[in-house]
Amino acid sequence: MTANPMSRLFRRVFPGRNPLATHGDRIEGAVLALGAVVALLAVPVAAAVGSDIYATHEARVEVEQKSRTQVDAVLLDDTPSMSRGPGGEAVVETTAATASWRMPDGTARRGVVRAPYGAEAGTTLRVWVNLNGDVTEPPMTNQGAAFNAIFSALLLWALIVGAMALLFGLVRFVHMRIRLRWWQLEWELTAPDWTGR
Structure with a gap:
């Protein structure tokens, strides 16, 4: 009759006076x-x-929630067609593109944003900007x-x-x-x- 796993574990941790147990055990x-x-x-x-x-x-x-806001950015140029890798798979889904946007106070800004391949000039994207109007990562939630x-x-x-x-x-x-x-x-x-x- 075999002992259950818990009793075997207990005997391994506390070998007691078992004559077969060594100092190493x-x-x-x-x-x-x-x-x-x-x-x-x-x-x-x-x-x-x-x-x-x-x-x-x-x-x-x-x-970050107070210092970052989401604005509409308008692409100023067309983005290139999608880049494909050797196996025909898309390497990346977005590319750098120039866009302009307005801050909540009405100030016009211009900079580089990430846009999907094949997007045409005039396409509107939602981007996050900091208090200086620079594009940034979304705020932590x-x-x-x-x-x-x-x-x-x-x-x-x-x-x-x-x-x-x-x-x-x-x-x-x-x-x-x-x-x-x-x-x-x-x-x-x-x-x-x-x-x-």
Whole structure:
């Protein structure tokens, strides 16, 4: 009758007075227990880091939402036909194009925007601009800030757990090498009695 996985894991971590358990088995168990404890303690640490990142990003969201606005930009020239790669696939979907737009205060601006291939002069595009009227990236949203914070927290926790798993794997590997070396030495002492050589 085989023991369930939890009891096997418990016996691996705490070999107790098992006469077959070596010092290496006890070290392996201690490292496994340490890894489990560190993984559990890493949860609130990762959550705190994620919370800090969210707070930082939340301030950035507020600044960017206030300092960036979307305007209508009108293309001044036709854009070229779509560029295709060796296999006939489109390499990129947009190209640089010159356009003009008006700021909310009515100031006319002109600059380079990203436009689809084959767009004709006079086509209107929505672009994001900063307070100076320069084209910029869209502002970060609250959802984007939350995603970054959650992703960072999970990544930190995964790195800690991965480091503990790597440590356990290294200890197990070294223990196995030592065990195999001892078995080999014992066999070299025992083999002459068994084989008569």
